[in-house]
Amino acid sequence: MLGGSPTSTEFKLERSFRIRLYLFSGFVVFTLAAFVIQLFNLQIVQGTDNSLKAEKFVRKSETIPAARGEMFDRNFLTPETSMALVSNYSSLDAVLNTSLLKYDPSRVRKFLHEFARTLSIPMSYYEEDLIEPRFSKNIKSKKPFVLLEAISKAQQERISVFDTISKYVILVPSPRRIYKMGPALAHVTGYIGKPSKADLLTREIKSYQWLGKSGLELEYDERLRGTDGFRIQKRSSEGNIEEERVVEHSTPGNNLILTIDKDIQIAAYKALKGARGTAVAIRPGTGEILAMASNPSFDPNVLSGKNRSERTSHYRRVDGNGGFLNLSIQSKFPPASTYKTLVALAALESGHKVDYTPETTYSCNGSFVLKSTFAGVPDQIFLCWEKGGHGTNDLAHALQKSCSVYFYNLGYKLGSDPILTYSRLFGLDNKTNIDLPDEKQGFVPSSAWKKRTYGTKWFDGDTINLSIGQGFMSVTPLGMALFYAGLLNRGQIYQPYIVSEIRDPVDNSIINRTEPQLLRDIPIQPSTVEAIKAGLRLVVKSGTAAYVLNKPGLPDIAGKTGTAQTRRRGASGSNHAWFIGYAPASAPVSEQILVAVFVEYGIGGAAGAAPVAREMFRAAFPPGSFKRAIESPEPGAPVLPEKSNDVR
Structure with a gap:
């Protein structure tokens, strides 16, 4: 009915329509x-970041490599006033502007031939690049390709x-690593190189970055690497830069302050010249490594350099003579014989069990006879040097x-258990955990x-051989040095370390400082330490090292020589030294x-190793820096001839 109230059906339809409308x-x-909200987020909240992303997308972005952190020795004050052991300088790389060179194999080869001929580079330098797909990919994708690094x-x-x-060529600034001490400090600093395929898979690294390959460069790689920046370039169709803007500046890596004393380090390396060996200097009261030299060595400037052919030939030569081995x-x-000190320590600490004191004597007529306990088996004869x-x-x-x-008798009386127990207590079977990669452990x-x-x-x-440091026992030189450091510290051994501080490259503030850390604490009687130190002092005063180390101009030194027998029987120089x-022997351990x-x-300890130590002590204690102890000669003490051929 017109003008009447809506029917129930009409009411339901109207309500349904209103609900849908709402x-x-x-x-x-x-x-x-x-x-x-999203527009506000994109334009206001994330506006700056999105603007940069848009610029990166529509324009060409280029990475600005960060300079790696520098390394300084222990005498560091400020970056401006201290000479860096490892630093950087900027070189120029010749980069091919691929956007101007259409991909045509014959055209590319022709250009490379002309480039190589003009710069006097053998064409073989580029043969690998012509075969590798990455070169053609760079041309096709118009990505720059480095033709020659660090051009003259x-x-x-x-x-x-x-x-x-x-x-077609652009000259692009590129940082280069400089190692001021070269091979003399190479095993400590290490070197850098381009990442391998394995590096790209296992480490957070980009293909264009250089990274640490050995030494501190590897151990502290992330600290040294810094943060790359990038710039945005607008280029013309001819490849010329029309506009350039740095969006993010690169941040250099952190600087490392080392415990190394460059004077002692140089002295050690020079003294090892012509020999295959190693020398370590350490502060026994802190664990600071003052020097660590190993020869043969390598030149990190070549391996970290931009000349690929030089890098390859140098790497092969060094790898062939074991020069990478620290x-x-x-x-x-x-x-x-350096192990005889540990045998003496084990005997003195076990003296109540075996009735042994520093005054206990044994007679030496040139040999020791070990009686056989088996019928028909002859006695064993062990000779003295x-x-x-x-x-x-x-x-x-x-x-x-x-x-x-003497030590044959002592070891036989003592037995192997105390000797091996103290060897383990002093960590001769463990790594020292120094802050360098790829350390081996003793056995x-x-x-x-x-x-x-x-x-x-x-x-x-076996015990007889063990008592003079022969047989199955094997140690690293640093591990043996820590044993002697523990002896001087009356059983306390500090963690060895090379990096004392990590500093900010901008404001020189200290980010991290290494404090001496107690690694082991072995209970030792003071009387044991003093008895052994008295013998070690006699070694230099009038014993096996006297001719080399008991000289004017040197501080009072104490120590032990050693000669390790090898399988090269009868050959000249058949023993390790x-x-x-x-x-100073008379000074506090600090x-x-x-x-x-x-x-x-x-040849022997006095002939081959003591002269190296002499040069290191001379560098550590130049004339006037110490007061030589005045000691009265021991009554009745035998004095060896001034020039001795003794090799113990």
């Missing part, structure tokens, strides 16, 4: 609100003269003369190991420097 209106309002001034002038080359921490050897024998000696004089028969044998390896038990003959010592030297086939 829902649609709400959806429209919600959508508009979402668009407004003469090459730069030649490029500018020839229009056919300069038209002998201080990556090789292990029998400790020889002095065929005529050393007579009767107590501990101090046995160390002075390095009498092997301390056991009766269980021998049974498992050789199928035989531990014999008394050791010397481990400290100076003022002492401990030196450990190992020379492969160095």
Whole structure:
């Protein structure tokens, strides 16, 4: 009926329509609100970042490589006033502007031939690039390709003269690493290089970045690397830069302040010249490494340089002669007579069990006879290095003369267990965990190991060999140095370290400082330490090292020589040489420097290793920097001839 009230059907339809209208209106309002919020977020909140992303997309972005952090020695004050051991300088790379060179194999080869001929580069330098797909990919994608890194001034002038080359080549600044001490510090600093395929898979690195390959460059790579920046360039169709803007400046990596004393380091490296060996200097009271030299070495300037052919040839030569091996921490050897000190310590600490004191004497007539306990098996004879024998000696004089028969008797009486126990307590079977990569650990044998390896038990003959540092025992030079440091510290061994501080490159503030950290604390009686130190002092005053180290101009030194037998029987220089010592011997441990030297086939400790230690002590204590202790000669003490051929 017209003008009447709506029917129930009409009412339901009208209500349904209104609900749909409200829902649609709400959806429209919600959508508009979402668009407004997102627009506000994109334009206002993230406007700056999105603007940069847009610029990167429509224009060409180029990375600005960050300079790696520098390294300084222990005498560092400020970057401006201190000479960096490792630093950077900017060189120029010749980069091919691929946007101007359409991909045509014959055209590319023709250009490379002309470029190589003009700059006097063998064409073979580019043969690998022509075969590799990355070169053609760069041409097709119009990405720049580095033709030659670190060009010389003469090459730069030649490029500018020839229009056919300069038209396609851009000179781009590129940082380069400089190692001021070169091979002398190479095993400590390490070197840098381009990432390998394995590096790209296992490390957070970009393909264009240089990264640490060994030494501190590898150990502290992330700290040294810094943060790259980038700039945005607008280029013309001819490839010329029309506009350039730096969006983010690069941030250089952190600087490392080392514990290294460059004077001692140079002295160690020079003294090792012509020999294969290593030398370490350490502060026994803190664990600071003052020097760590290894020879043969390598030149990190070549391996970190931009000349690919030089890098390759140098790498092959060094790899062939074992020059990459840091002998201080990556090789292990029998400790020889330097180990007699540990045998003496084990005996003195176990003296109540075996009735042994520093005054206990043994007689040496040149040999020690180990009676056989098996019928039909002959006795074993162990010789002393002095065929005529050393007579009767107590501990101090046995160390002075390095009498092997004395320690044969002592080791036999003591047994292997205390000796091996103290070897493990002092960590000779563990890594030192110094802040360098790829450290090896020493080896301390056991009766269980021998049974498992050789199928035989531990014999008394094994103990006899062990008592003079021969047989199955093997140590790293740094590991043996830490034992002597622990002895001087009455059982306390500090963690060895090379980086003392990490500093901000901008404001020179300290980001991290290494504090001396106690690694081991072995209970040792003070009387044990003093008894052994008395013998070590006699070694230099009138014993096996006297001719080399008891000289005017040197501080009072104490230490122990060692000669490790090898399989090169009868050959000249068939024995390895050791010397481990400290100076000034009369000073508190906080003022002492401990030196450990190992020379492969160095004839003997006095002949091959002690001269290296002498040069290091001279560098550490120049004339006038110390007061030499005045000591009265020991009554009745035998004095060896001034020039001795002794090799113990």
